Amino acid sequence: MTDEVSTRPTEGAKTPVGRRMFLGLVALGAAGVAFGAEAQKLIGNKLGSGFASLLPGGNHFRIYTITGSYPNIPTSKYSLSVSGMVDRPMTLSYDDLRALPALEMVKGFQCVTGWRVDGVSWKGVPLAHLLEMAGPQSGTVAVSFDSYDHADSESLLLAQAHLPDVMVAYEMYGKPLSREHGGPVRLVVPQMYGYKSLKWLSAIRVVNDVDVGFWEQNGYPQNGWLDGSTGPTNPDPSLS
Amino acid sequence: MTLTFAEPGLRLLRFDGVQRVVHWLNAALFGVLIFTGIPLYFGSFFGVLFPRHEIQEIHLWSGLFLPLPILVSLLGPWGRRMRRDMHRFAYWSRAEVRWLFTLGREQTNLDKFNPGQKANALFFGAVIIIMWATGYILQWFRFFPVSWREGATLTHDFFAFAIFVVVVGHIAMALTHFESMSSMLKGSVSREWAQRHAREWADESESAH
Numbered sequence: 001m002t003d004e005v006s007t008r009p010t011e012g013a014k015t016p017v018g019r020r021m022f023l024g025l026v027a028l029g030a031a032g033v034a035f036g037a038e039a040q041k042l043i044g045n046k047l048g049s050g051f052a053s054l055l056p057g058g059n060h061f062r063i064y065t066i067t068g069s070y071p072n073i074p075t076s077k078y079s080l081s082v083s084g085m086v087d088r089p090m091t092l093s094y095d096d097l098r099a100l101p102a103l104e105m106v107k108g109f110q111c112v113t114g115w116r117v118d119g120v121s122w123k124g125v126p127l128a129h130l131l132e133m134a135g136p137q138s139g140t141v142a143v144s145f146d147s148y149d150h151a152d153s154e155s156l157l158l159a160q161a162h163l164p165d166v167m168v169a170y171e172m173y174g175k176p177l178s179r180e181h182g183g184p185v186r187l188v189v190p191q192m193y194g195y196k197s198l199k200w201l202s203a204i205r206v207v208n209d210v211d212v213g214f215w216e217q218n219g220y221p222q223n224g225w226l227d228g229s230t231g232p233t234n235p236d237p238s239l240s
Numbered sequence: 241m242t243l244t245f246a247e248p249g250l251r252l253l254r255f256d257g258v259q260r261v262v263h264w265l266n267a268a269l270f271g272v273l274i275f276t277g278i279p280l281y282f283g284s285f286f287g288v289l290f291p292r293h294e295i296q297e298i299h300l301w302s303g304l305f306l307p308l309p310i311l312v313s314l315l316g317p318w319g320r321r322m323r324r325d326m327h328r329f330a331y332w333s334r335a336e337v338r339w340l341f342t343l344g345r346e347q348t349n350l351d352k353f354n355p356g357q358k359a360n361a362l363f364f365g366a367v368i369i370i371m372w373a374t375g376y377i378l379q380w381f382r383f384f385p386v387s388w389r390e391g392a393t394l395t396h397d398f399f400a401f402a403i404f405v406v407v408v409g410h411i412a413m414a415l416t417h418f419e420s421m422s423s424m425l426k427g428s429v430s431r432e433w434a435q436r437h438a439r440e441w442a443d444e445s446e447s448a449h
Contacts, residue, residue: 014331017332017337018329018330018332018358018359019330021362022329022330025366025370026369029366029369032374032392032394032395032398033377033388033391034388034391036393036394037390038387039394040394062280062281110386112381112389114381114389114391115390116390219382226386227386
């Protein structure tokens with residue numbers, strides 16, 4: 001630090017301009033972490049989510065798989081079993097599912113790791129309708145879900161599974177659900193973090209005890225409510 | 241332009257071995273991070289053509305290692321030149337600031353690094369910290385509130401775009417400024433080059449001899 005120090009600023013005198021630039025840039029990064037979410041919402045509201053999706057990081061799905069590949073299930077081979085402690089176990093084909101009364105909804109999709117996509121349109125069958133068809137027996141408390149990837153599993157309390165917006169979805173943005181998004185059929189639980197919305201849904205089982213799913217075994221909460229939304233919650237602290 | 245290959249005594253050391261190793265380690269790490277980052281970001285376009293999990297691991301580990309070369313080189317007794325150059329990056333004269341904003345049209349006697357090179361170094365120093373910290377939040381998100389995770393995703397992606405642009409610019413400048421680049425490969429520059437492009441440093445080095 002022996003640079004010429006002058007009491008009077010002259011052309012040649014050096015000031016820590018570079019240090020300020022460096023710290024300014026780091027501060028910009030910190031501000032991005034602290035206020036980025038709000039800024040994105042503001043931009044989305046002002047200019048529409050279409051514009052927000054053009055921004056880096058904005059409104060953009062990240063595709064995660066546990067196994068490293070996507071199961072490939074042609075719709076002709078697809079089947080969904082609804083079984084466990086139910087009065088009328090059943091196996092539905094893709095066409096059976098599409099023939100049931102459909103629900104359409106537009107919901108945000110929030111990943112627990114931080115990304116969020118607003119305004120995703122889904123079409124499918126309300127899970128509550130499938131449960132009603134199968135008829136859960138008394139004494140049952142939860143519903144378990146299996147995936148065609150043979151790795152992921154999830155579960156919801158029966159009361160959570162009956163929320164009106166919990167859906168077995170086969171269309172996204174008006175098109176058949178693509179493989180990477182969990183097609184041909186996936187679970188969508190809009191009020192919870194994305195990991196609860198199991199992809200490549202193969203089986204629905206009504207049970208009398210909560211199965212601990214794949215992500216829950218890896219430390220995610222059993223009740224994956226988004227910030228600000230609440231609902232029937234499993235009181236077992238070991239599951240939260 | 242004629243290249244004059246001066247005698248060894250007439251060359252000035254611009255980057256010592258430590259600095260060159262750090263530079264090329266950084267270059268390799270940034271390269272790996274960019275090439276693994278692209279399919280991770282644009283994953284849905286690439287479909288199943290790549291092993292996502294492995295790419296994710298490579299990205300994570302090279303990211304974690306990213307700050308190490310600079311830290312190790314700065315902190316040891318071998319880092320005298322690194323530290324001195326760090327000081328050059330930090331302190332600017334007003335003439336240098338003007339040089340930066342006029343993109344070099346306003347001439348001045350330049351230091352060892354021109355203001356563009358200084359800005360480049362500061363940029364990479366800052367983004368290493370930013371990308372490391374936001375990457376950490378994305379990987380070990382459980383310890384951070386969800387609004388931070390969202391902000392970290394946004395910031396990580398935003399600076400990734402910025403890094404890509406600056407890296408392309410950096411490589412373009414290197415390829416069109418032969419002797420600057422060659423000093424990052426071989427360490428030294430000719431005295432003529434130093435007097436033309438880094439007058440202040442050339443004079444300083446002469447008087448030190």
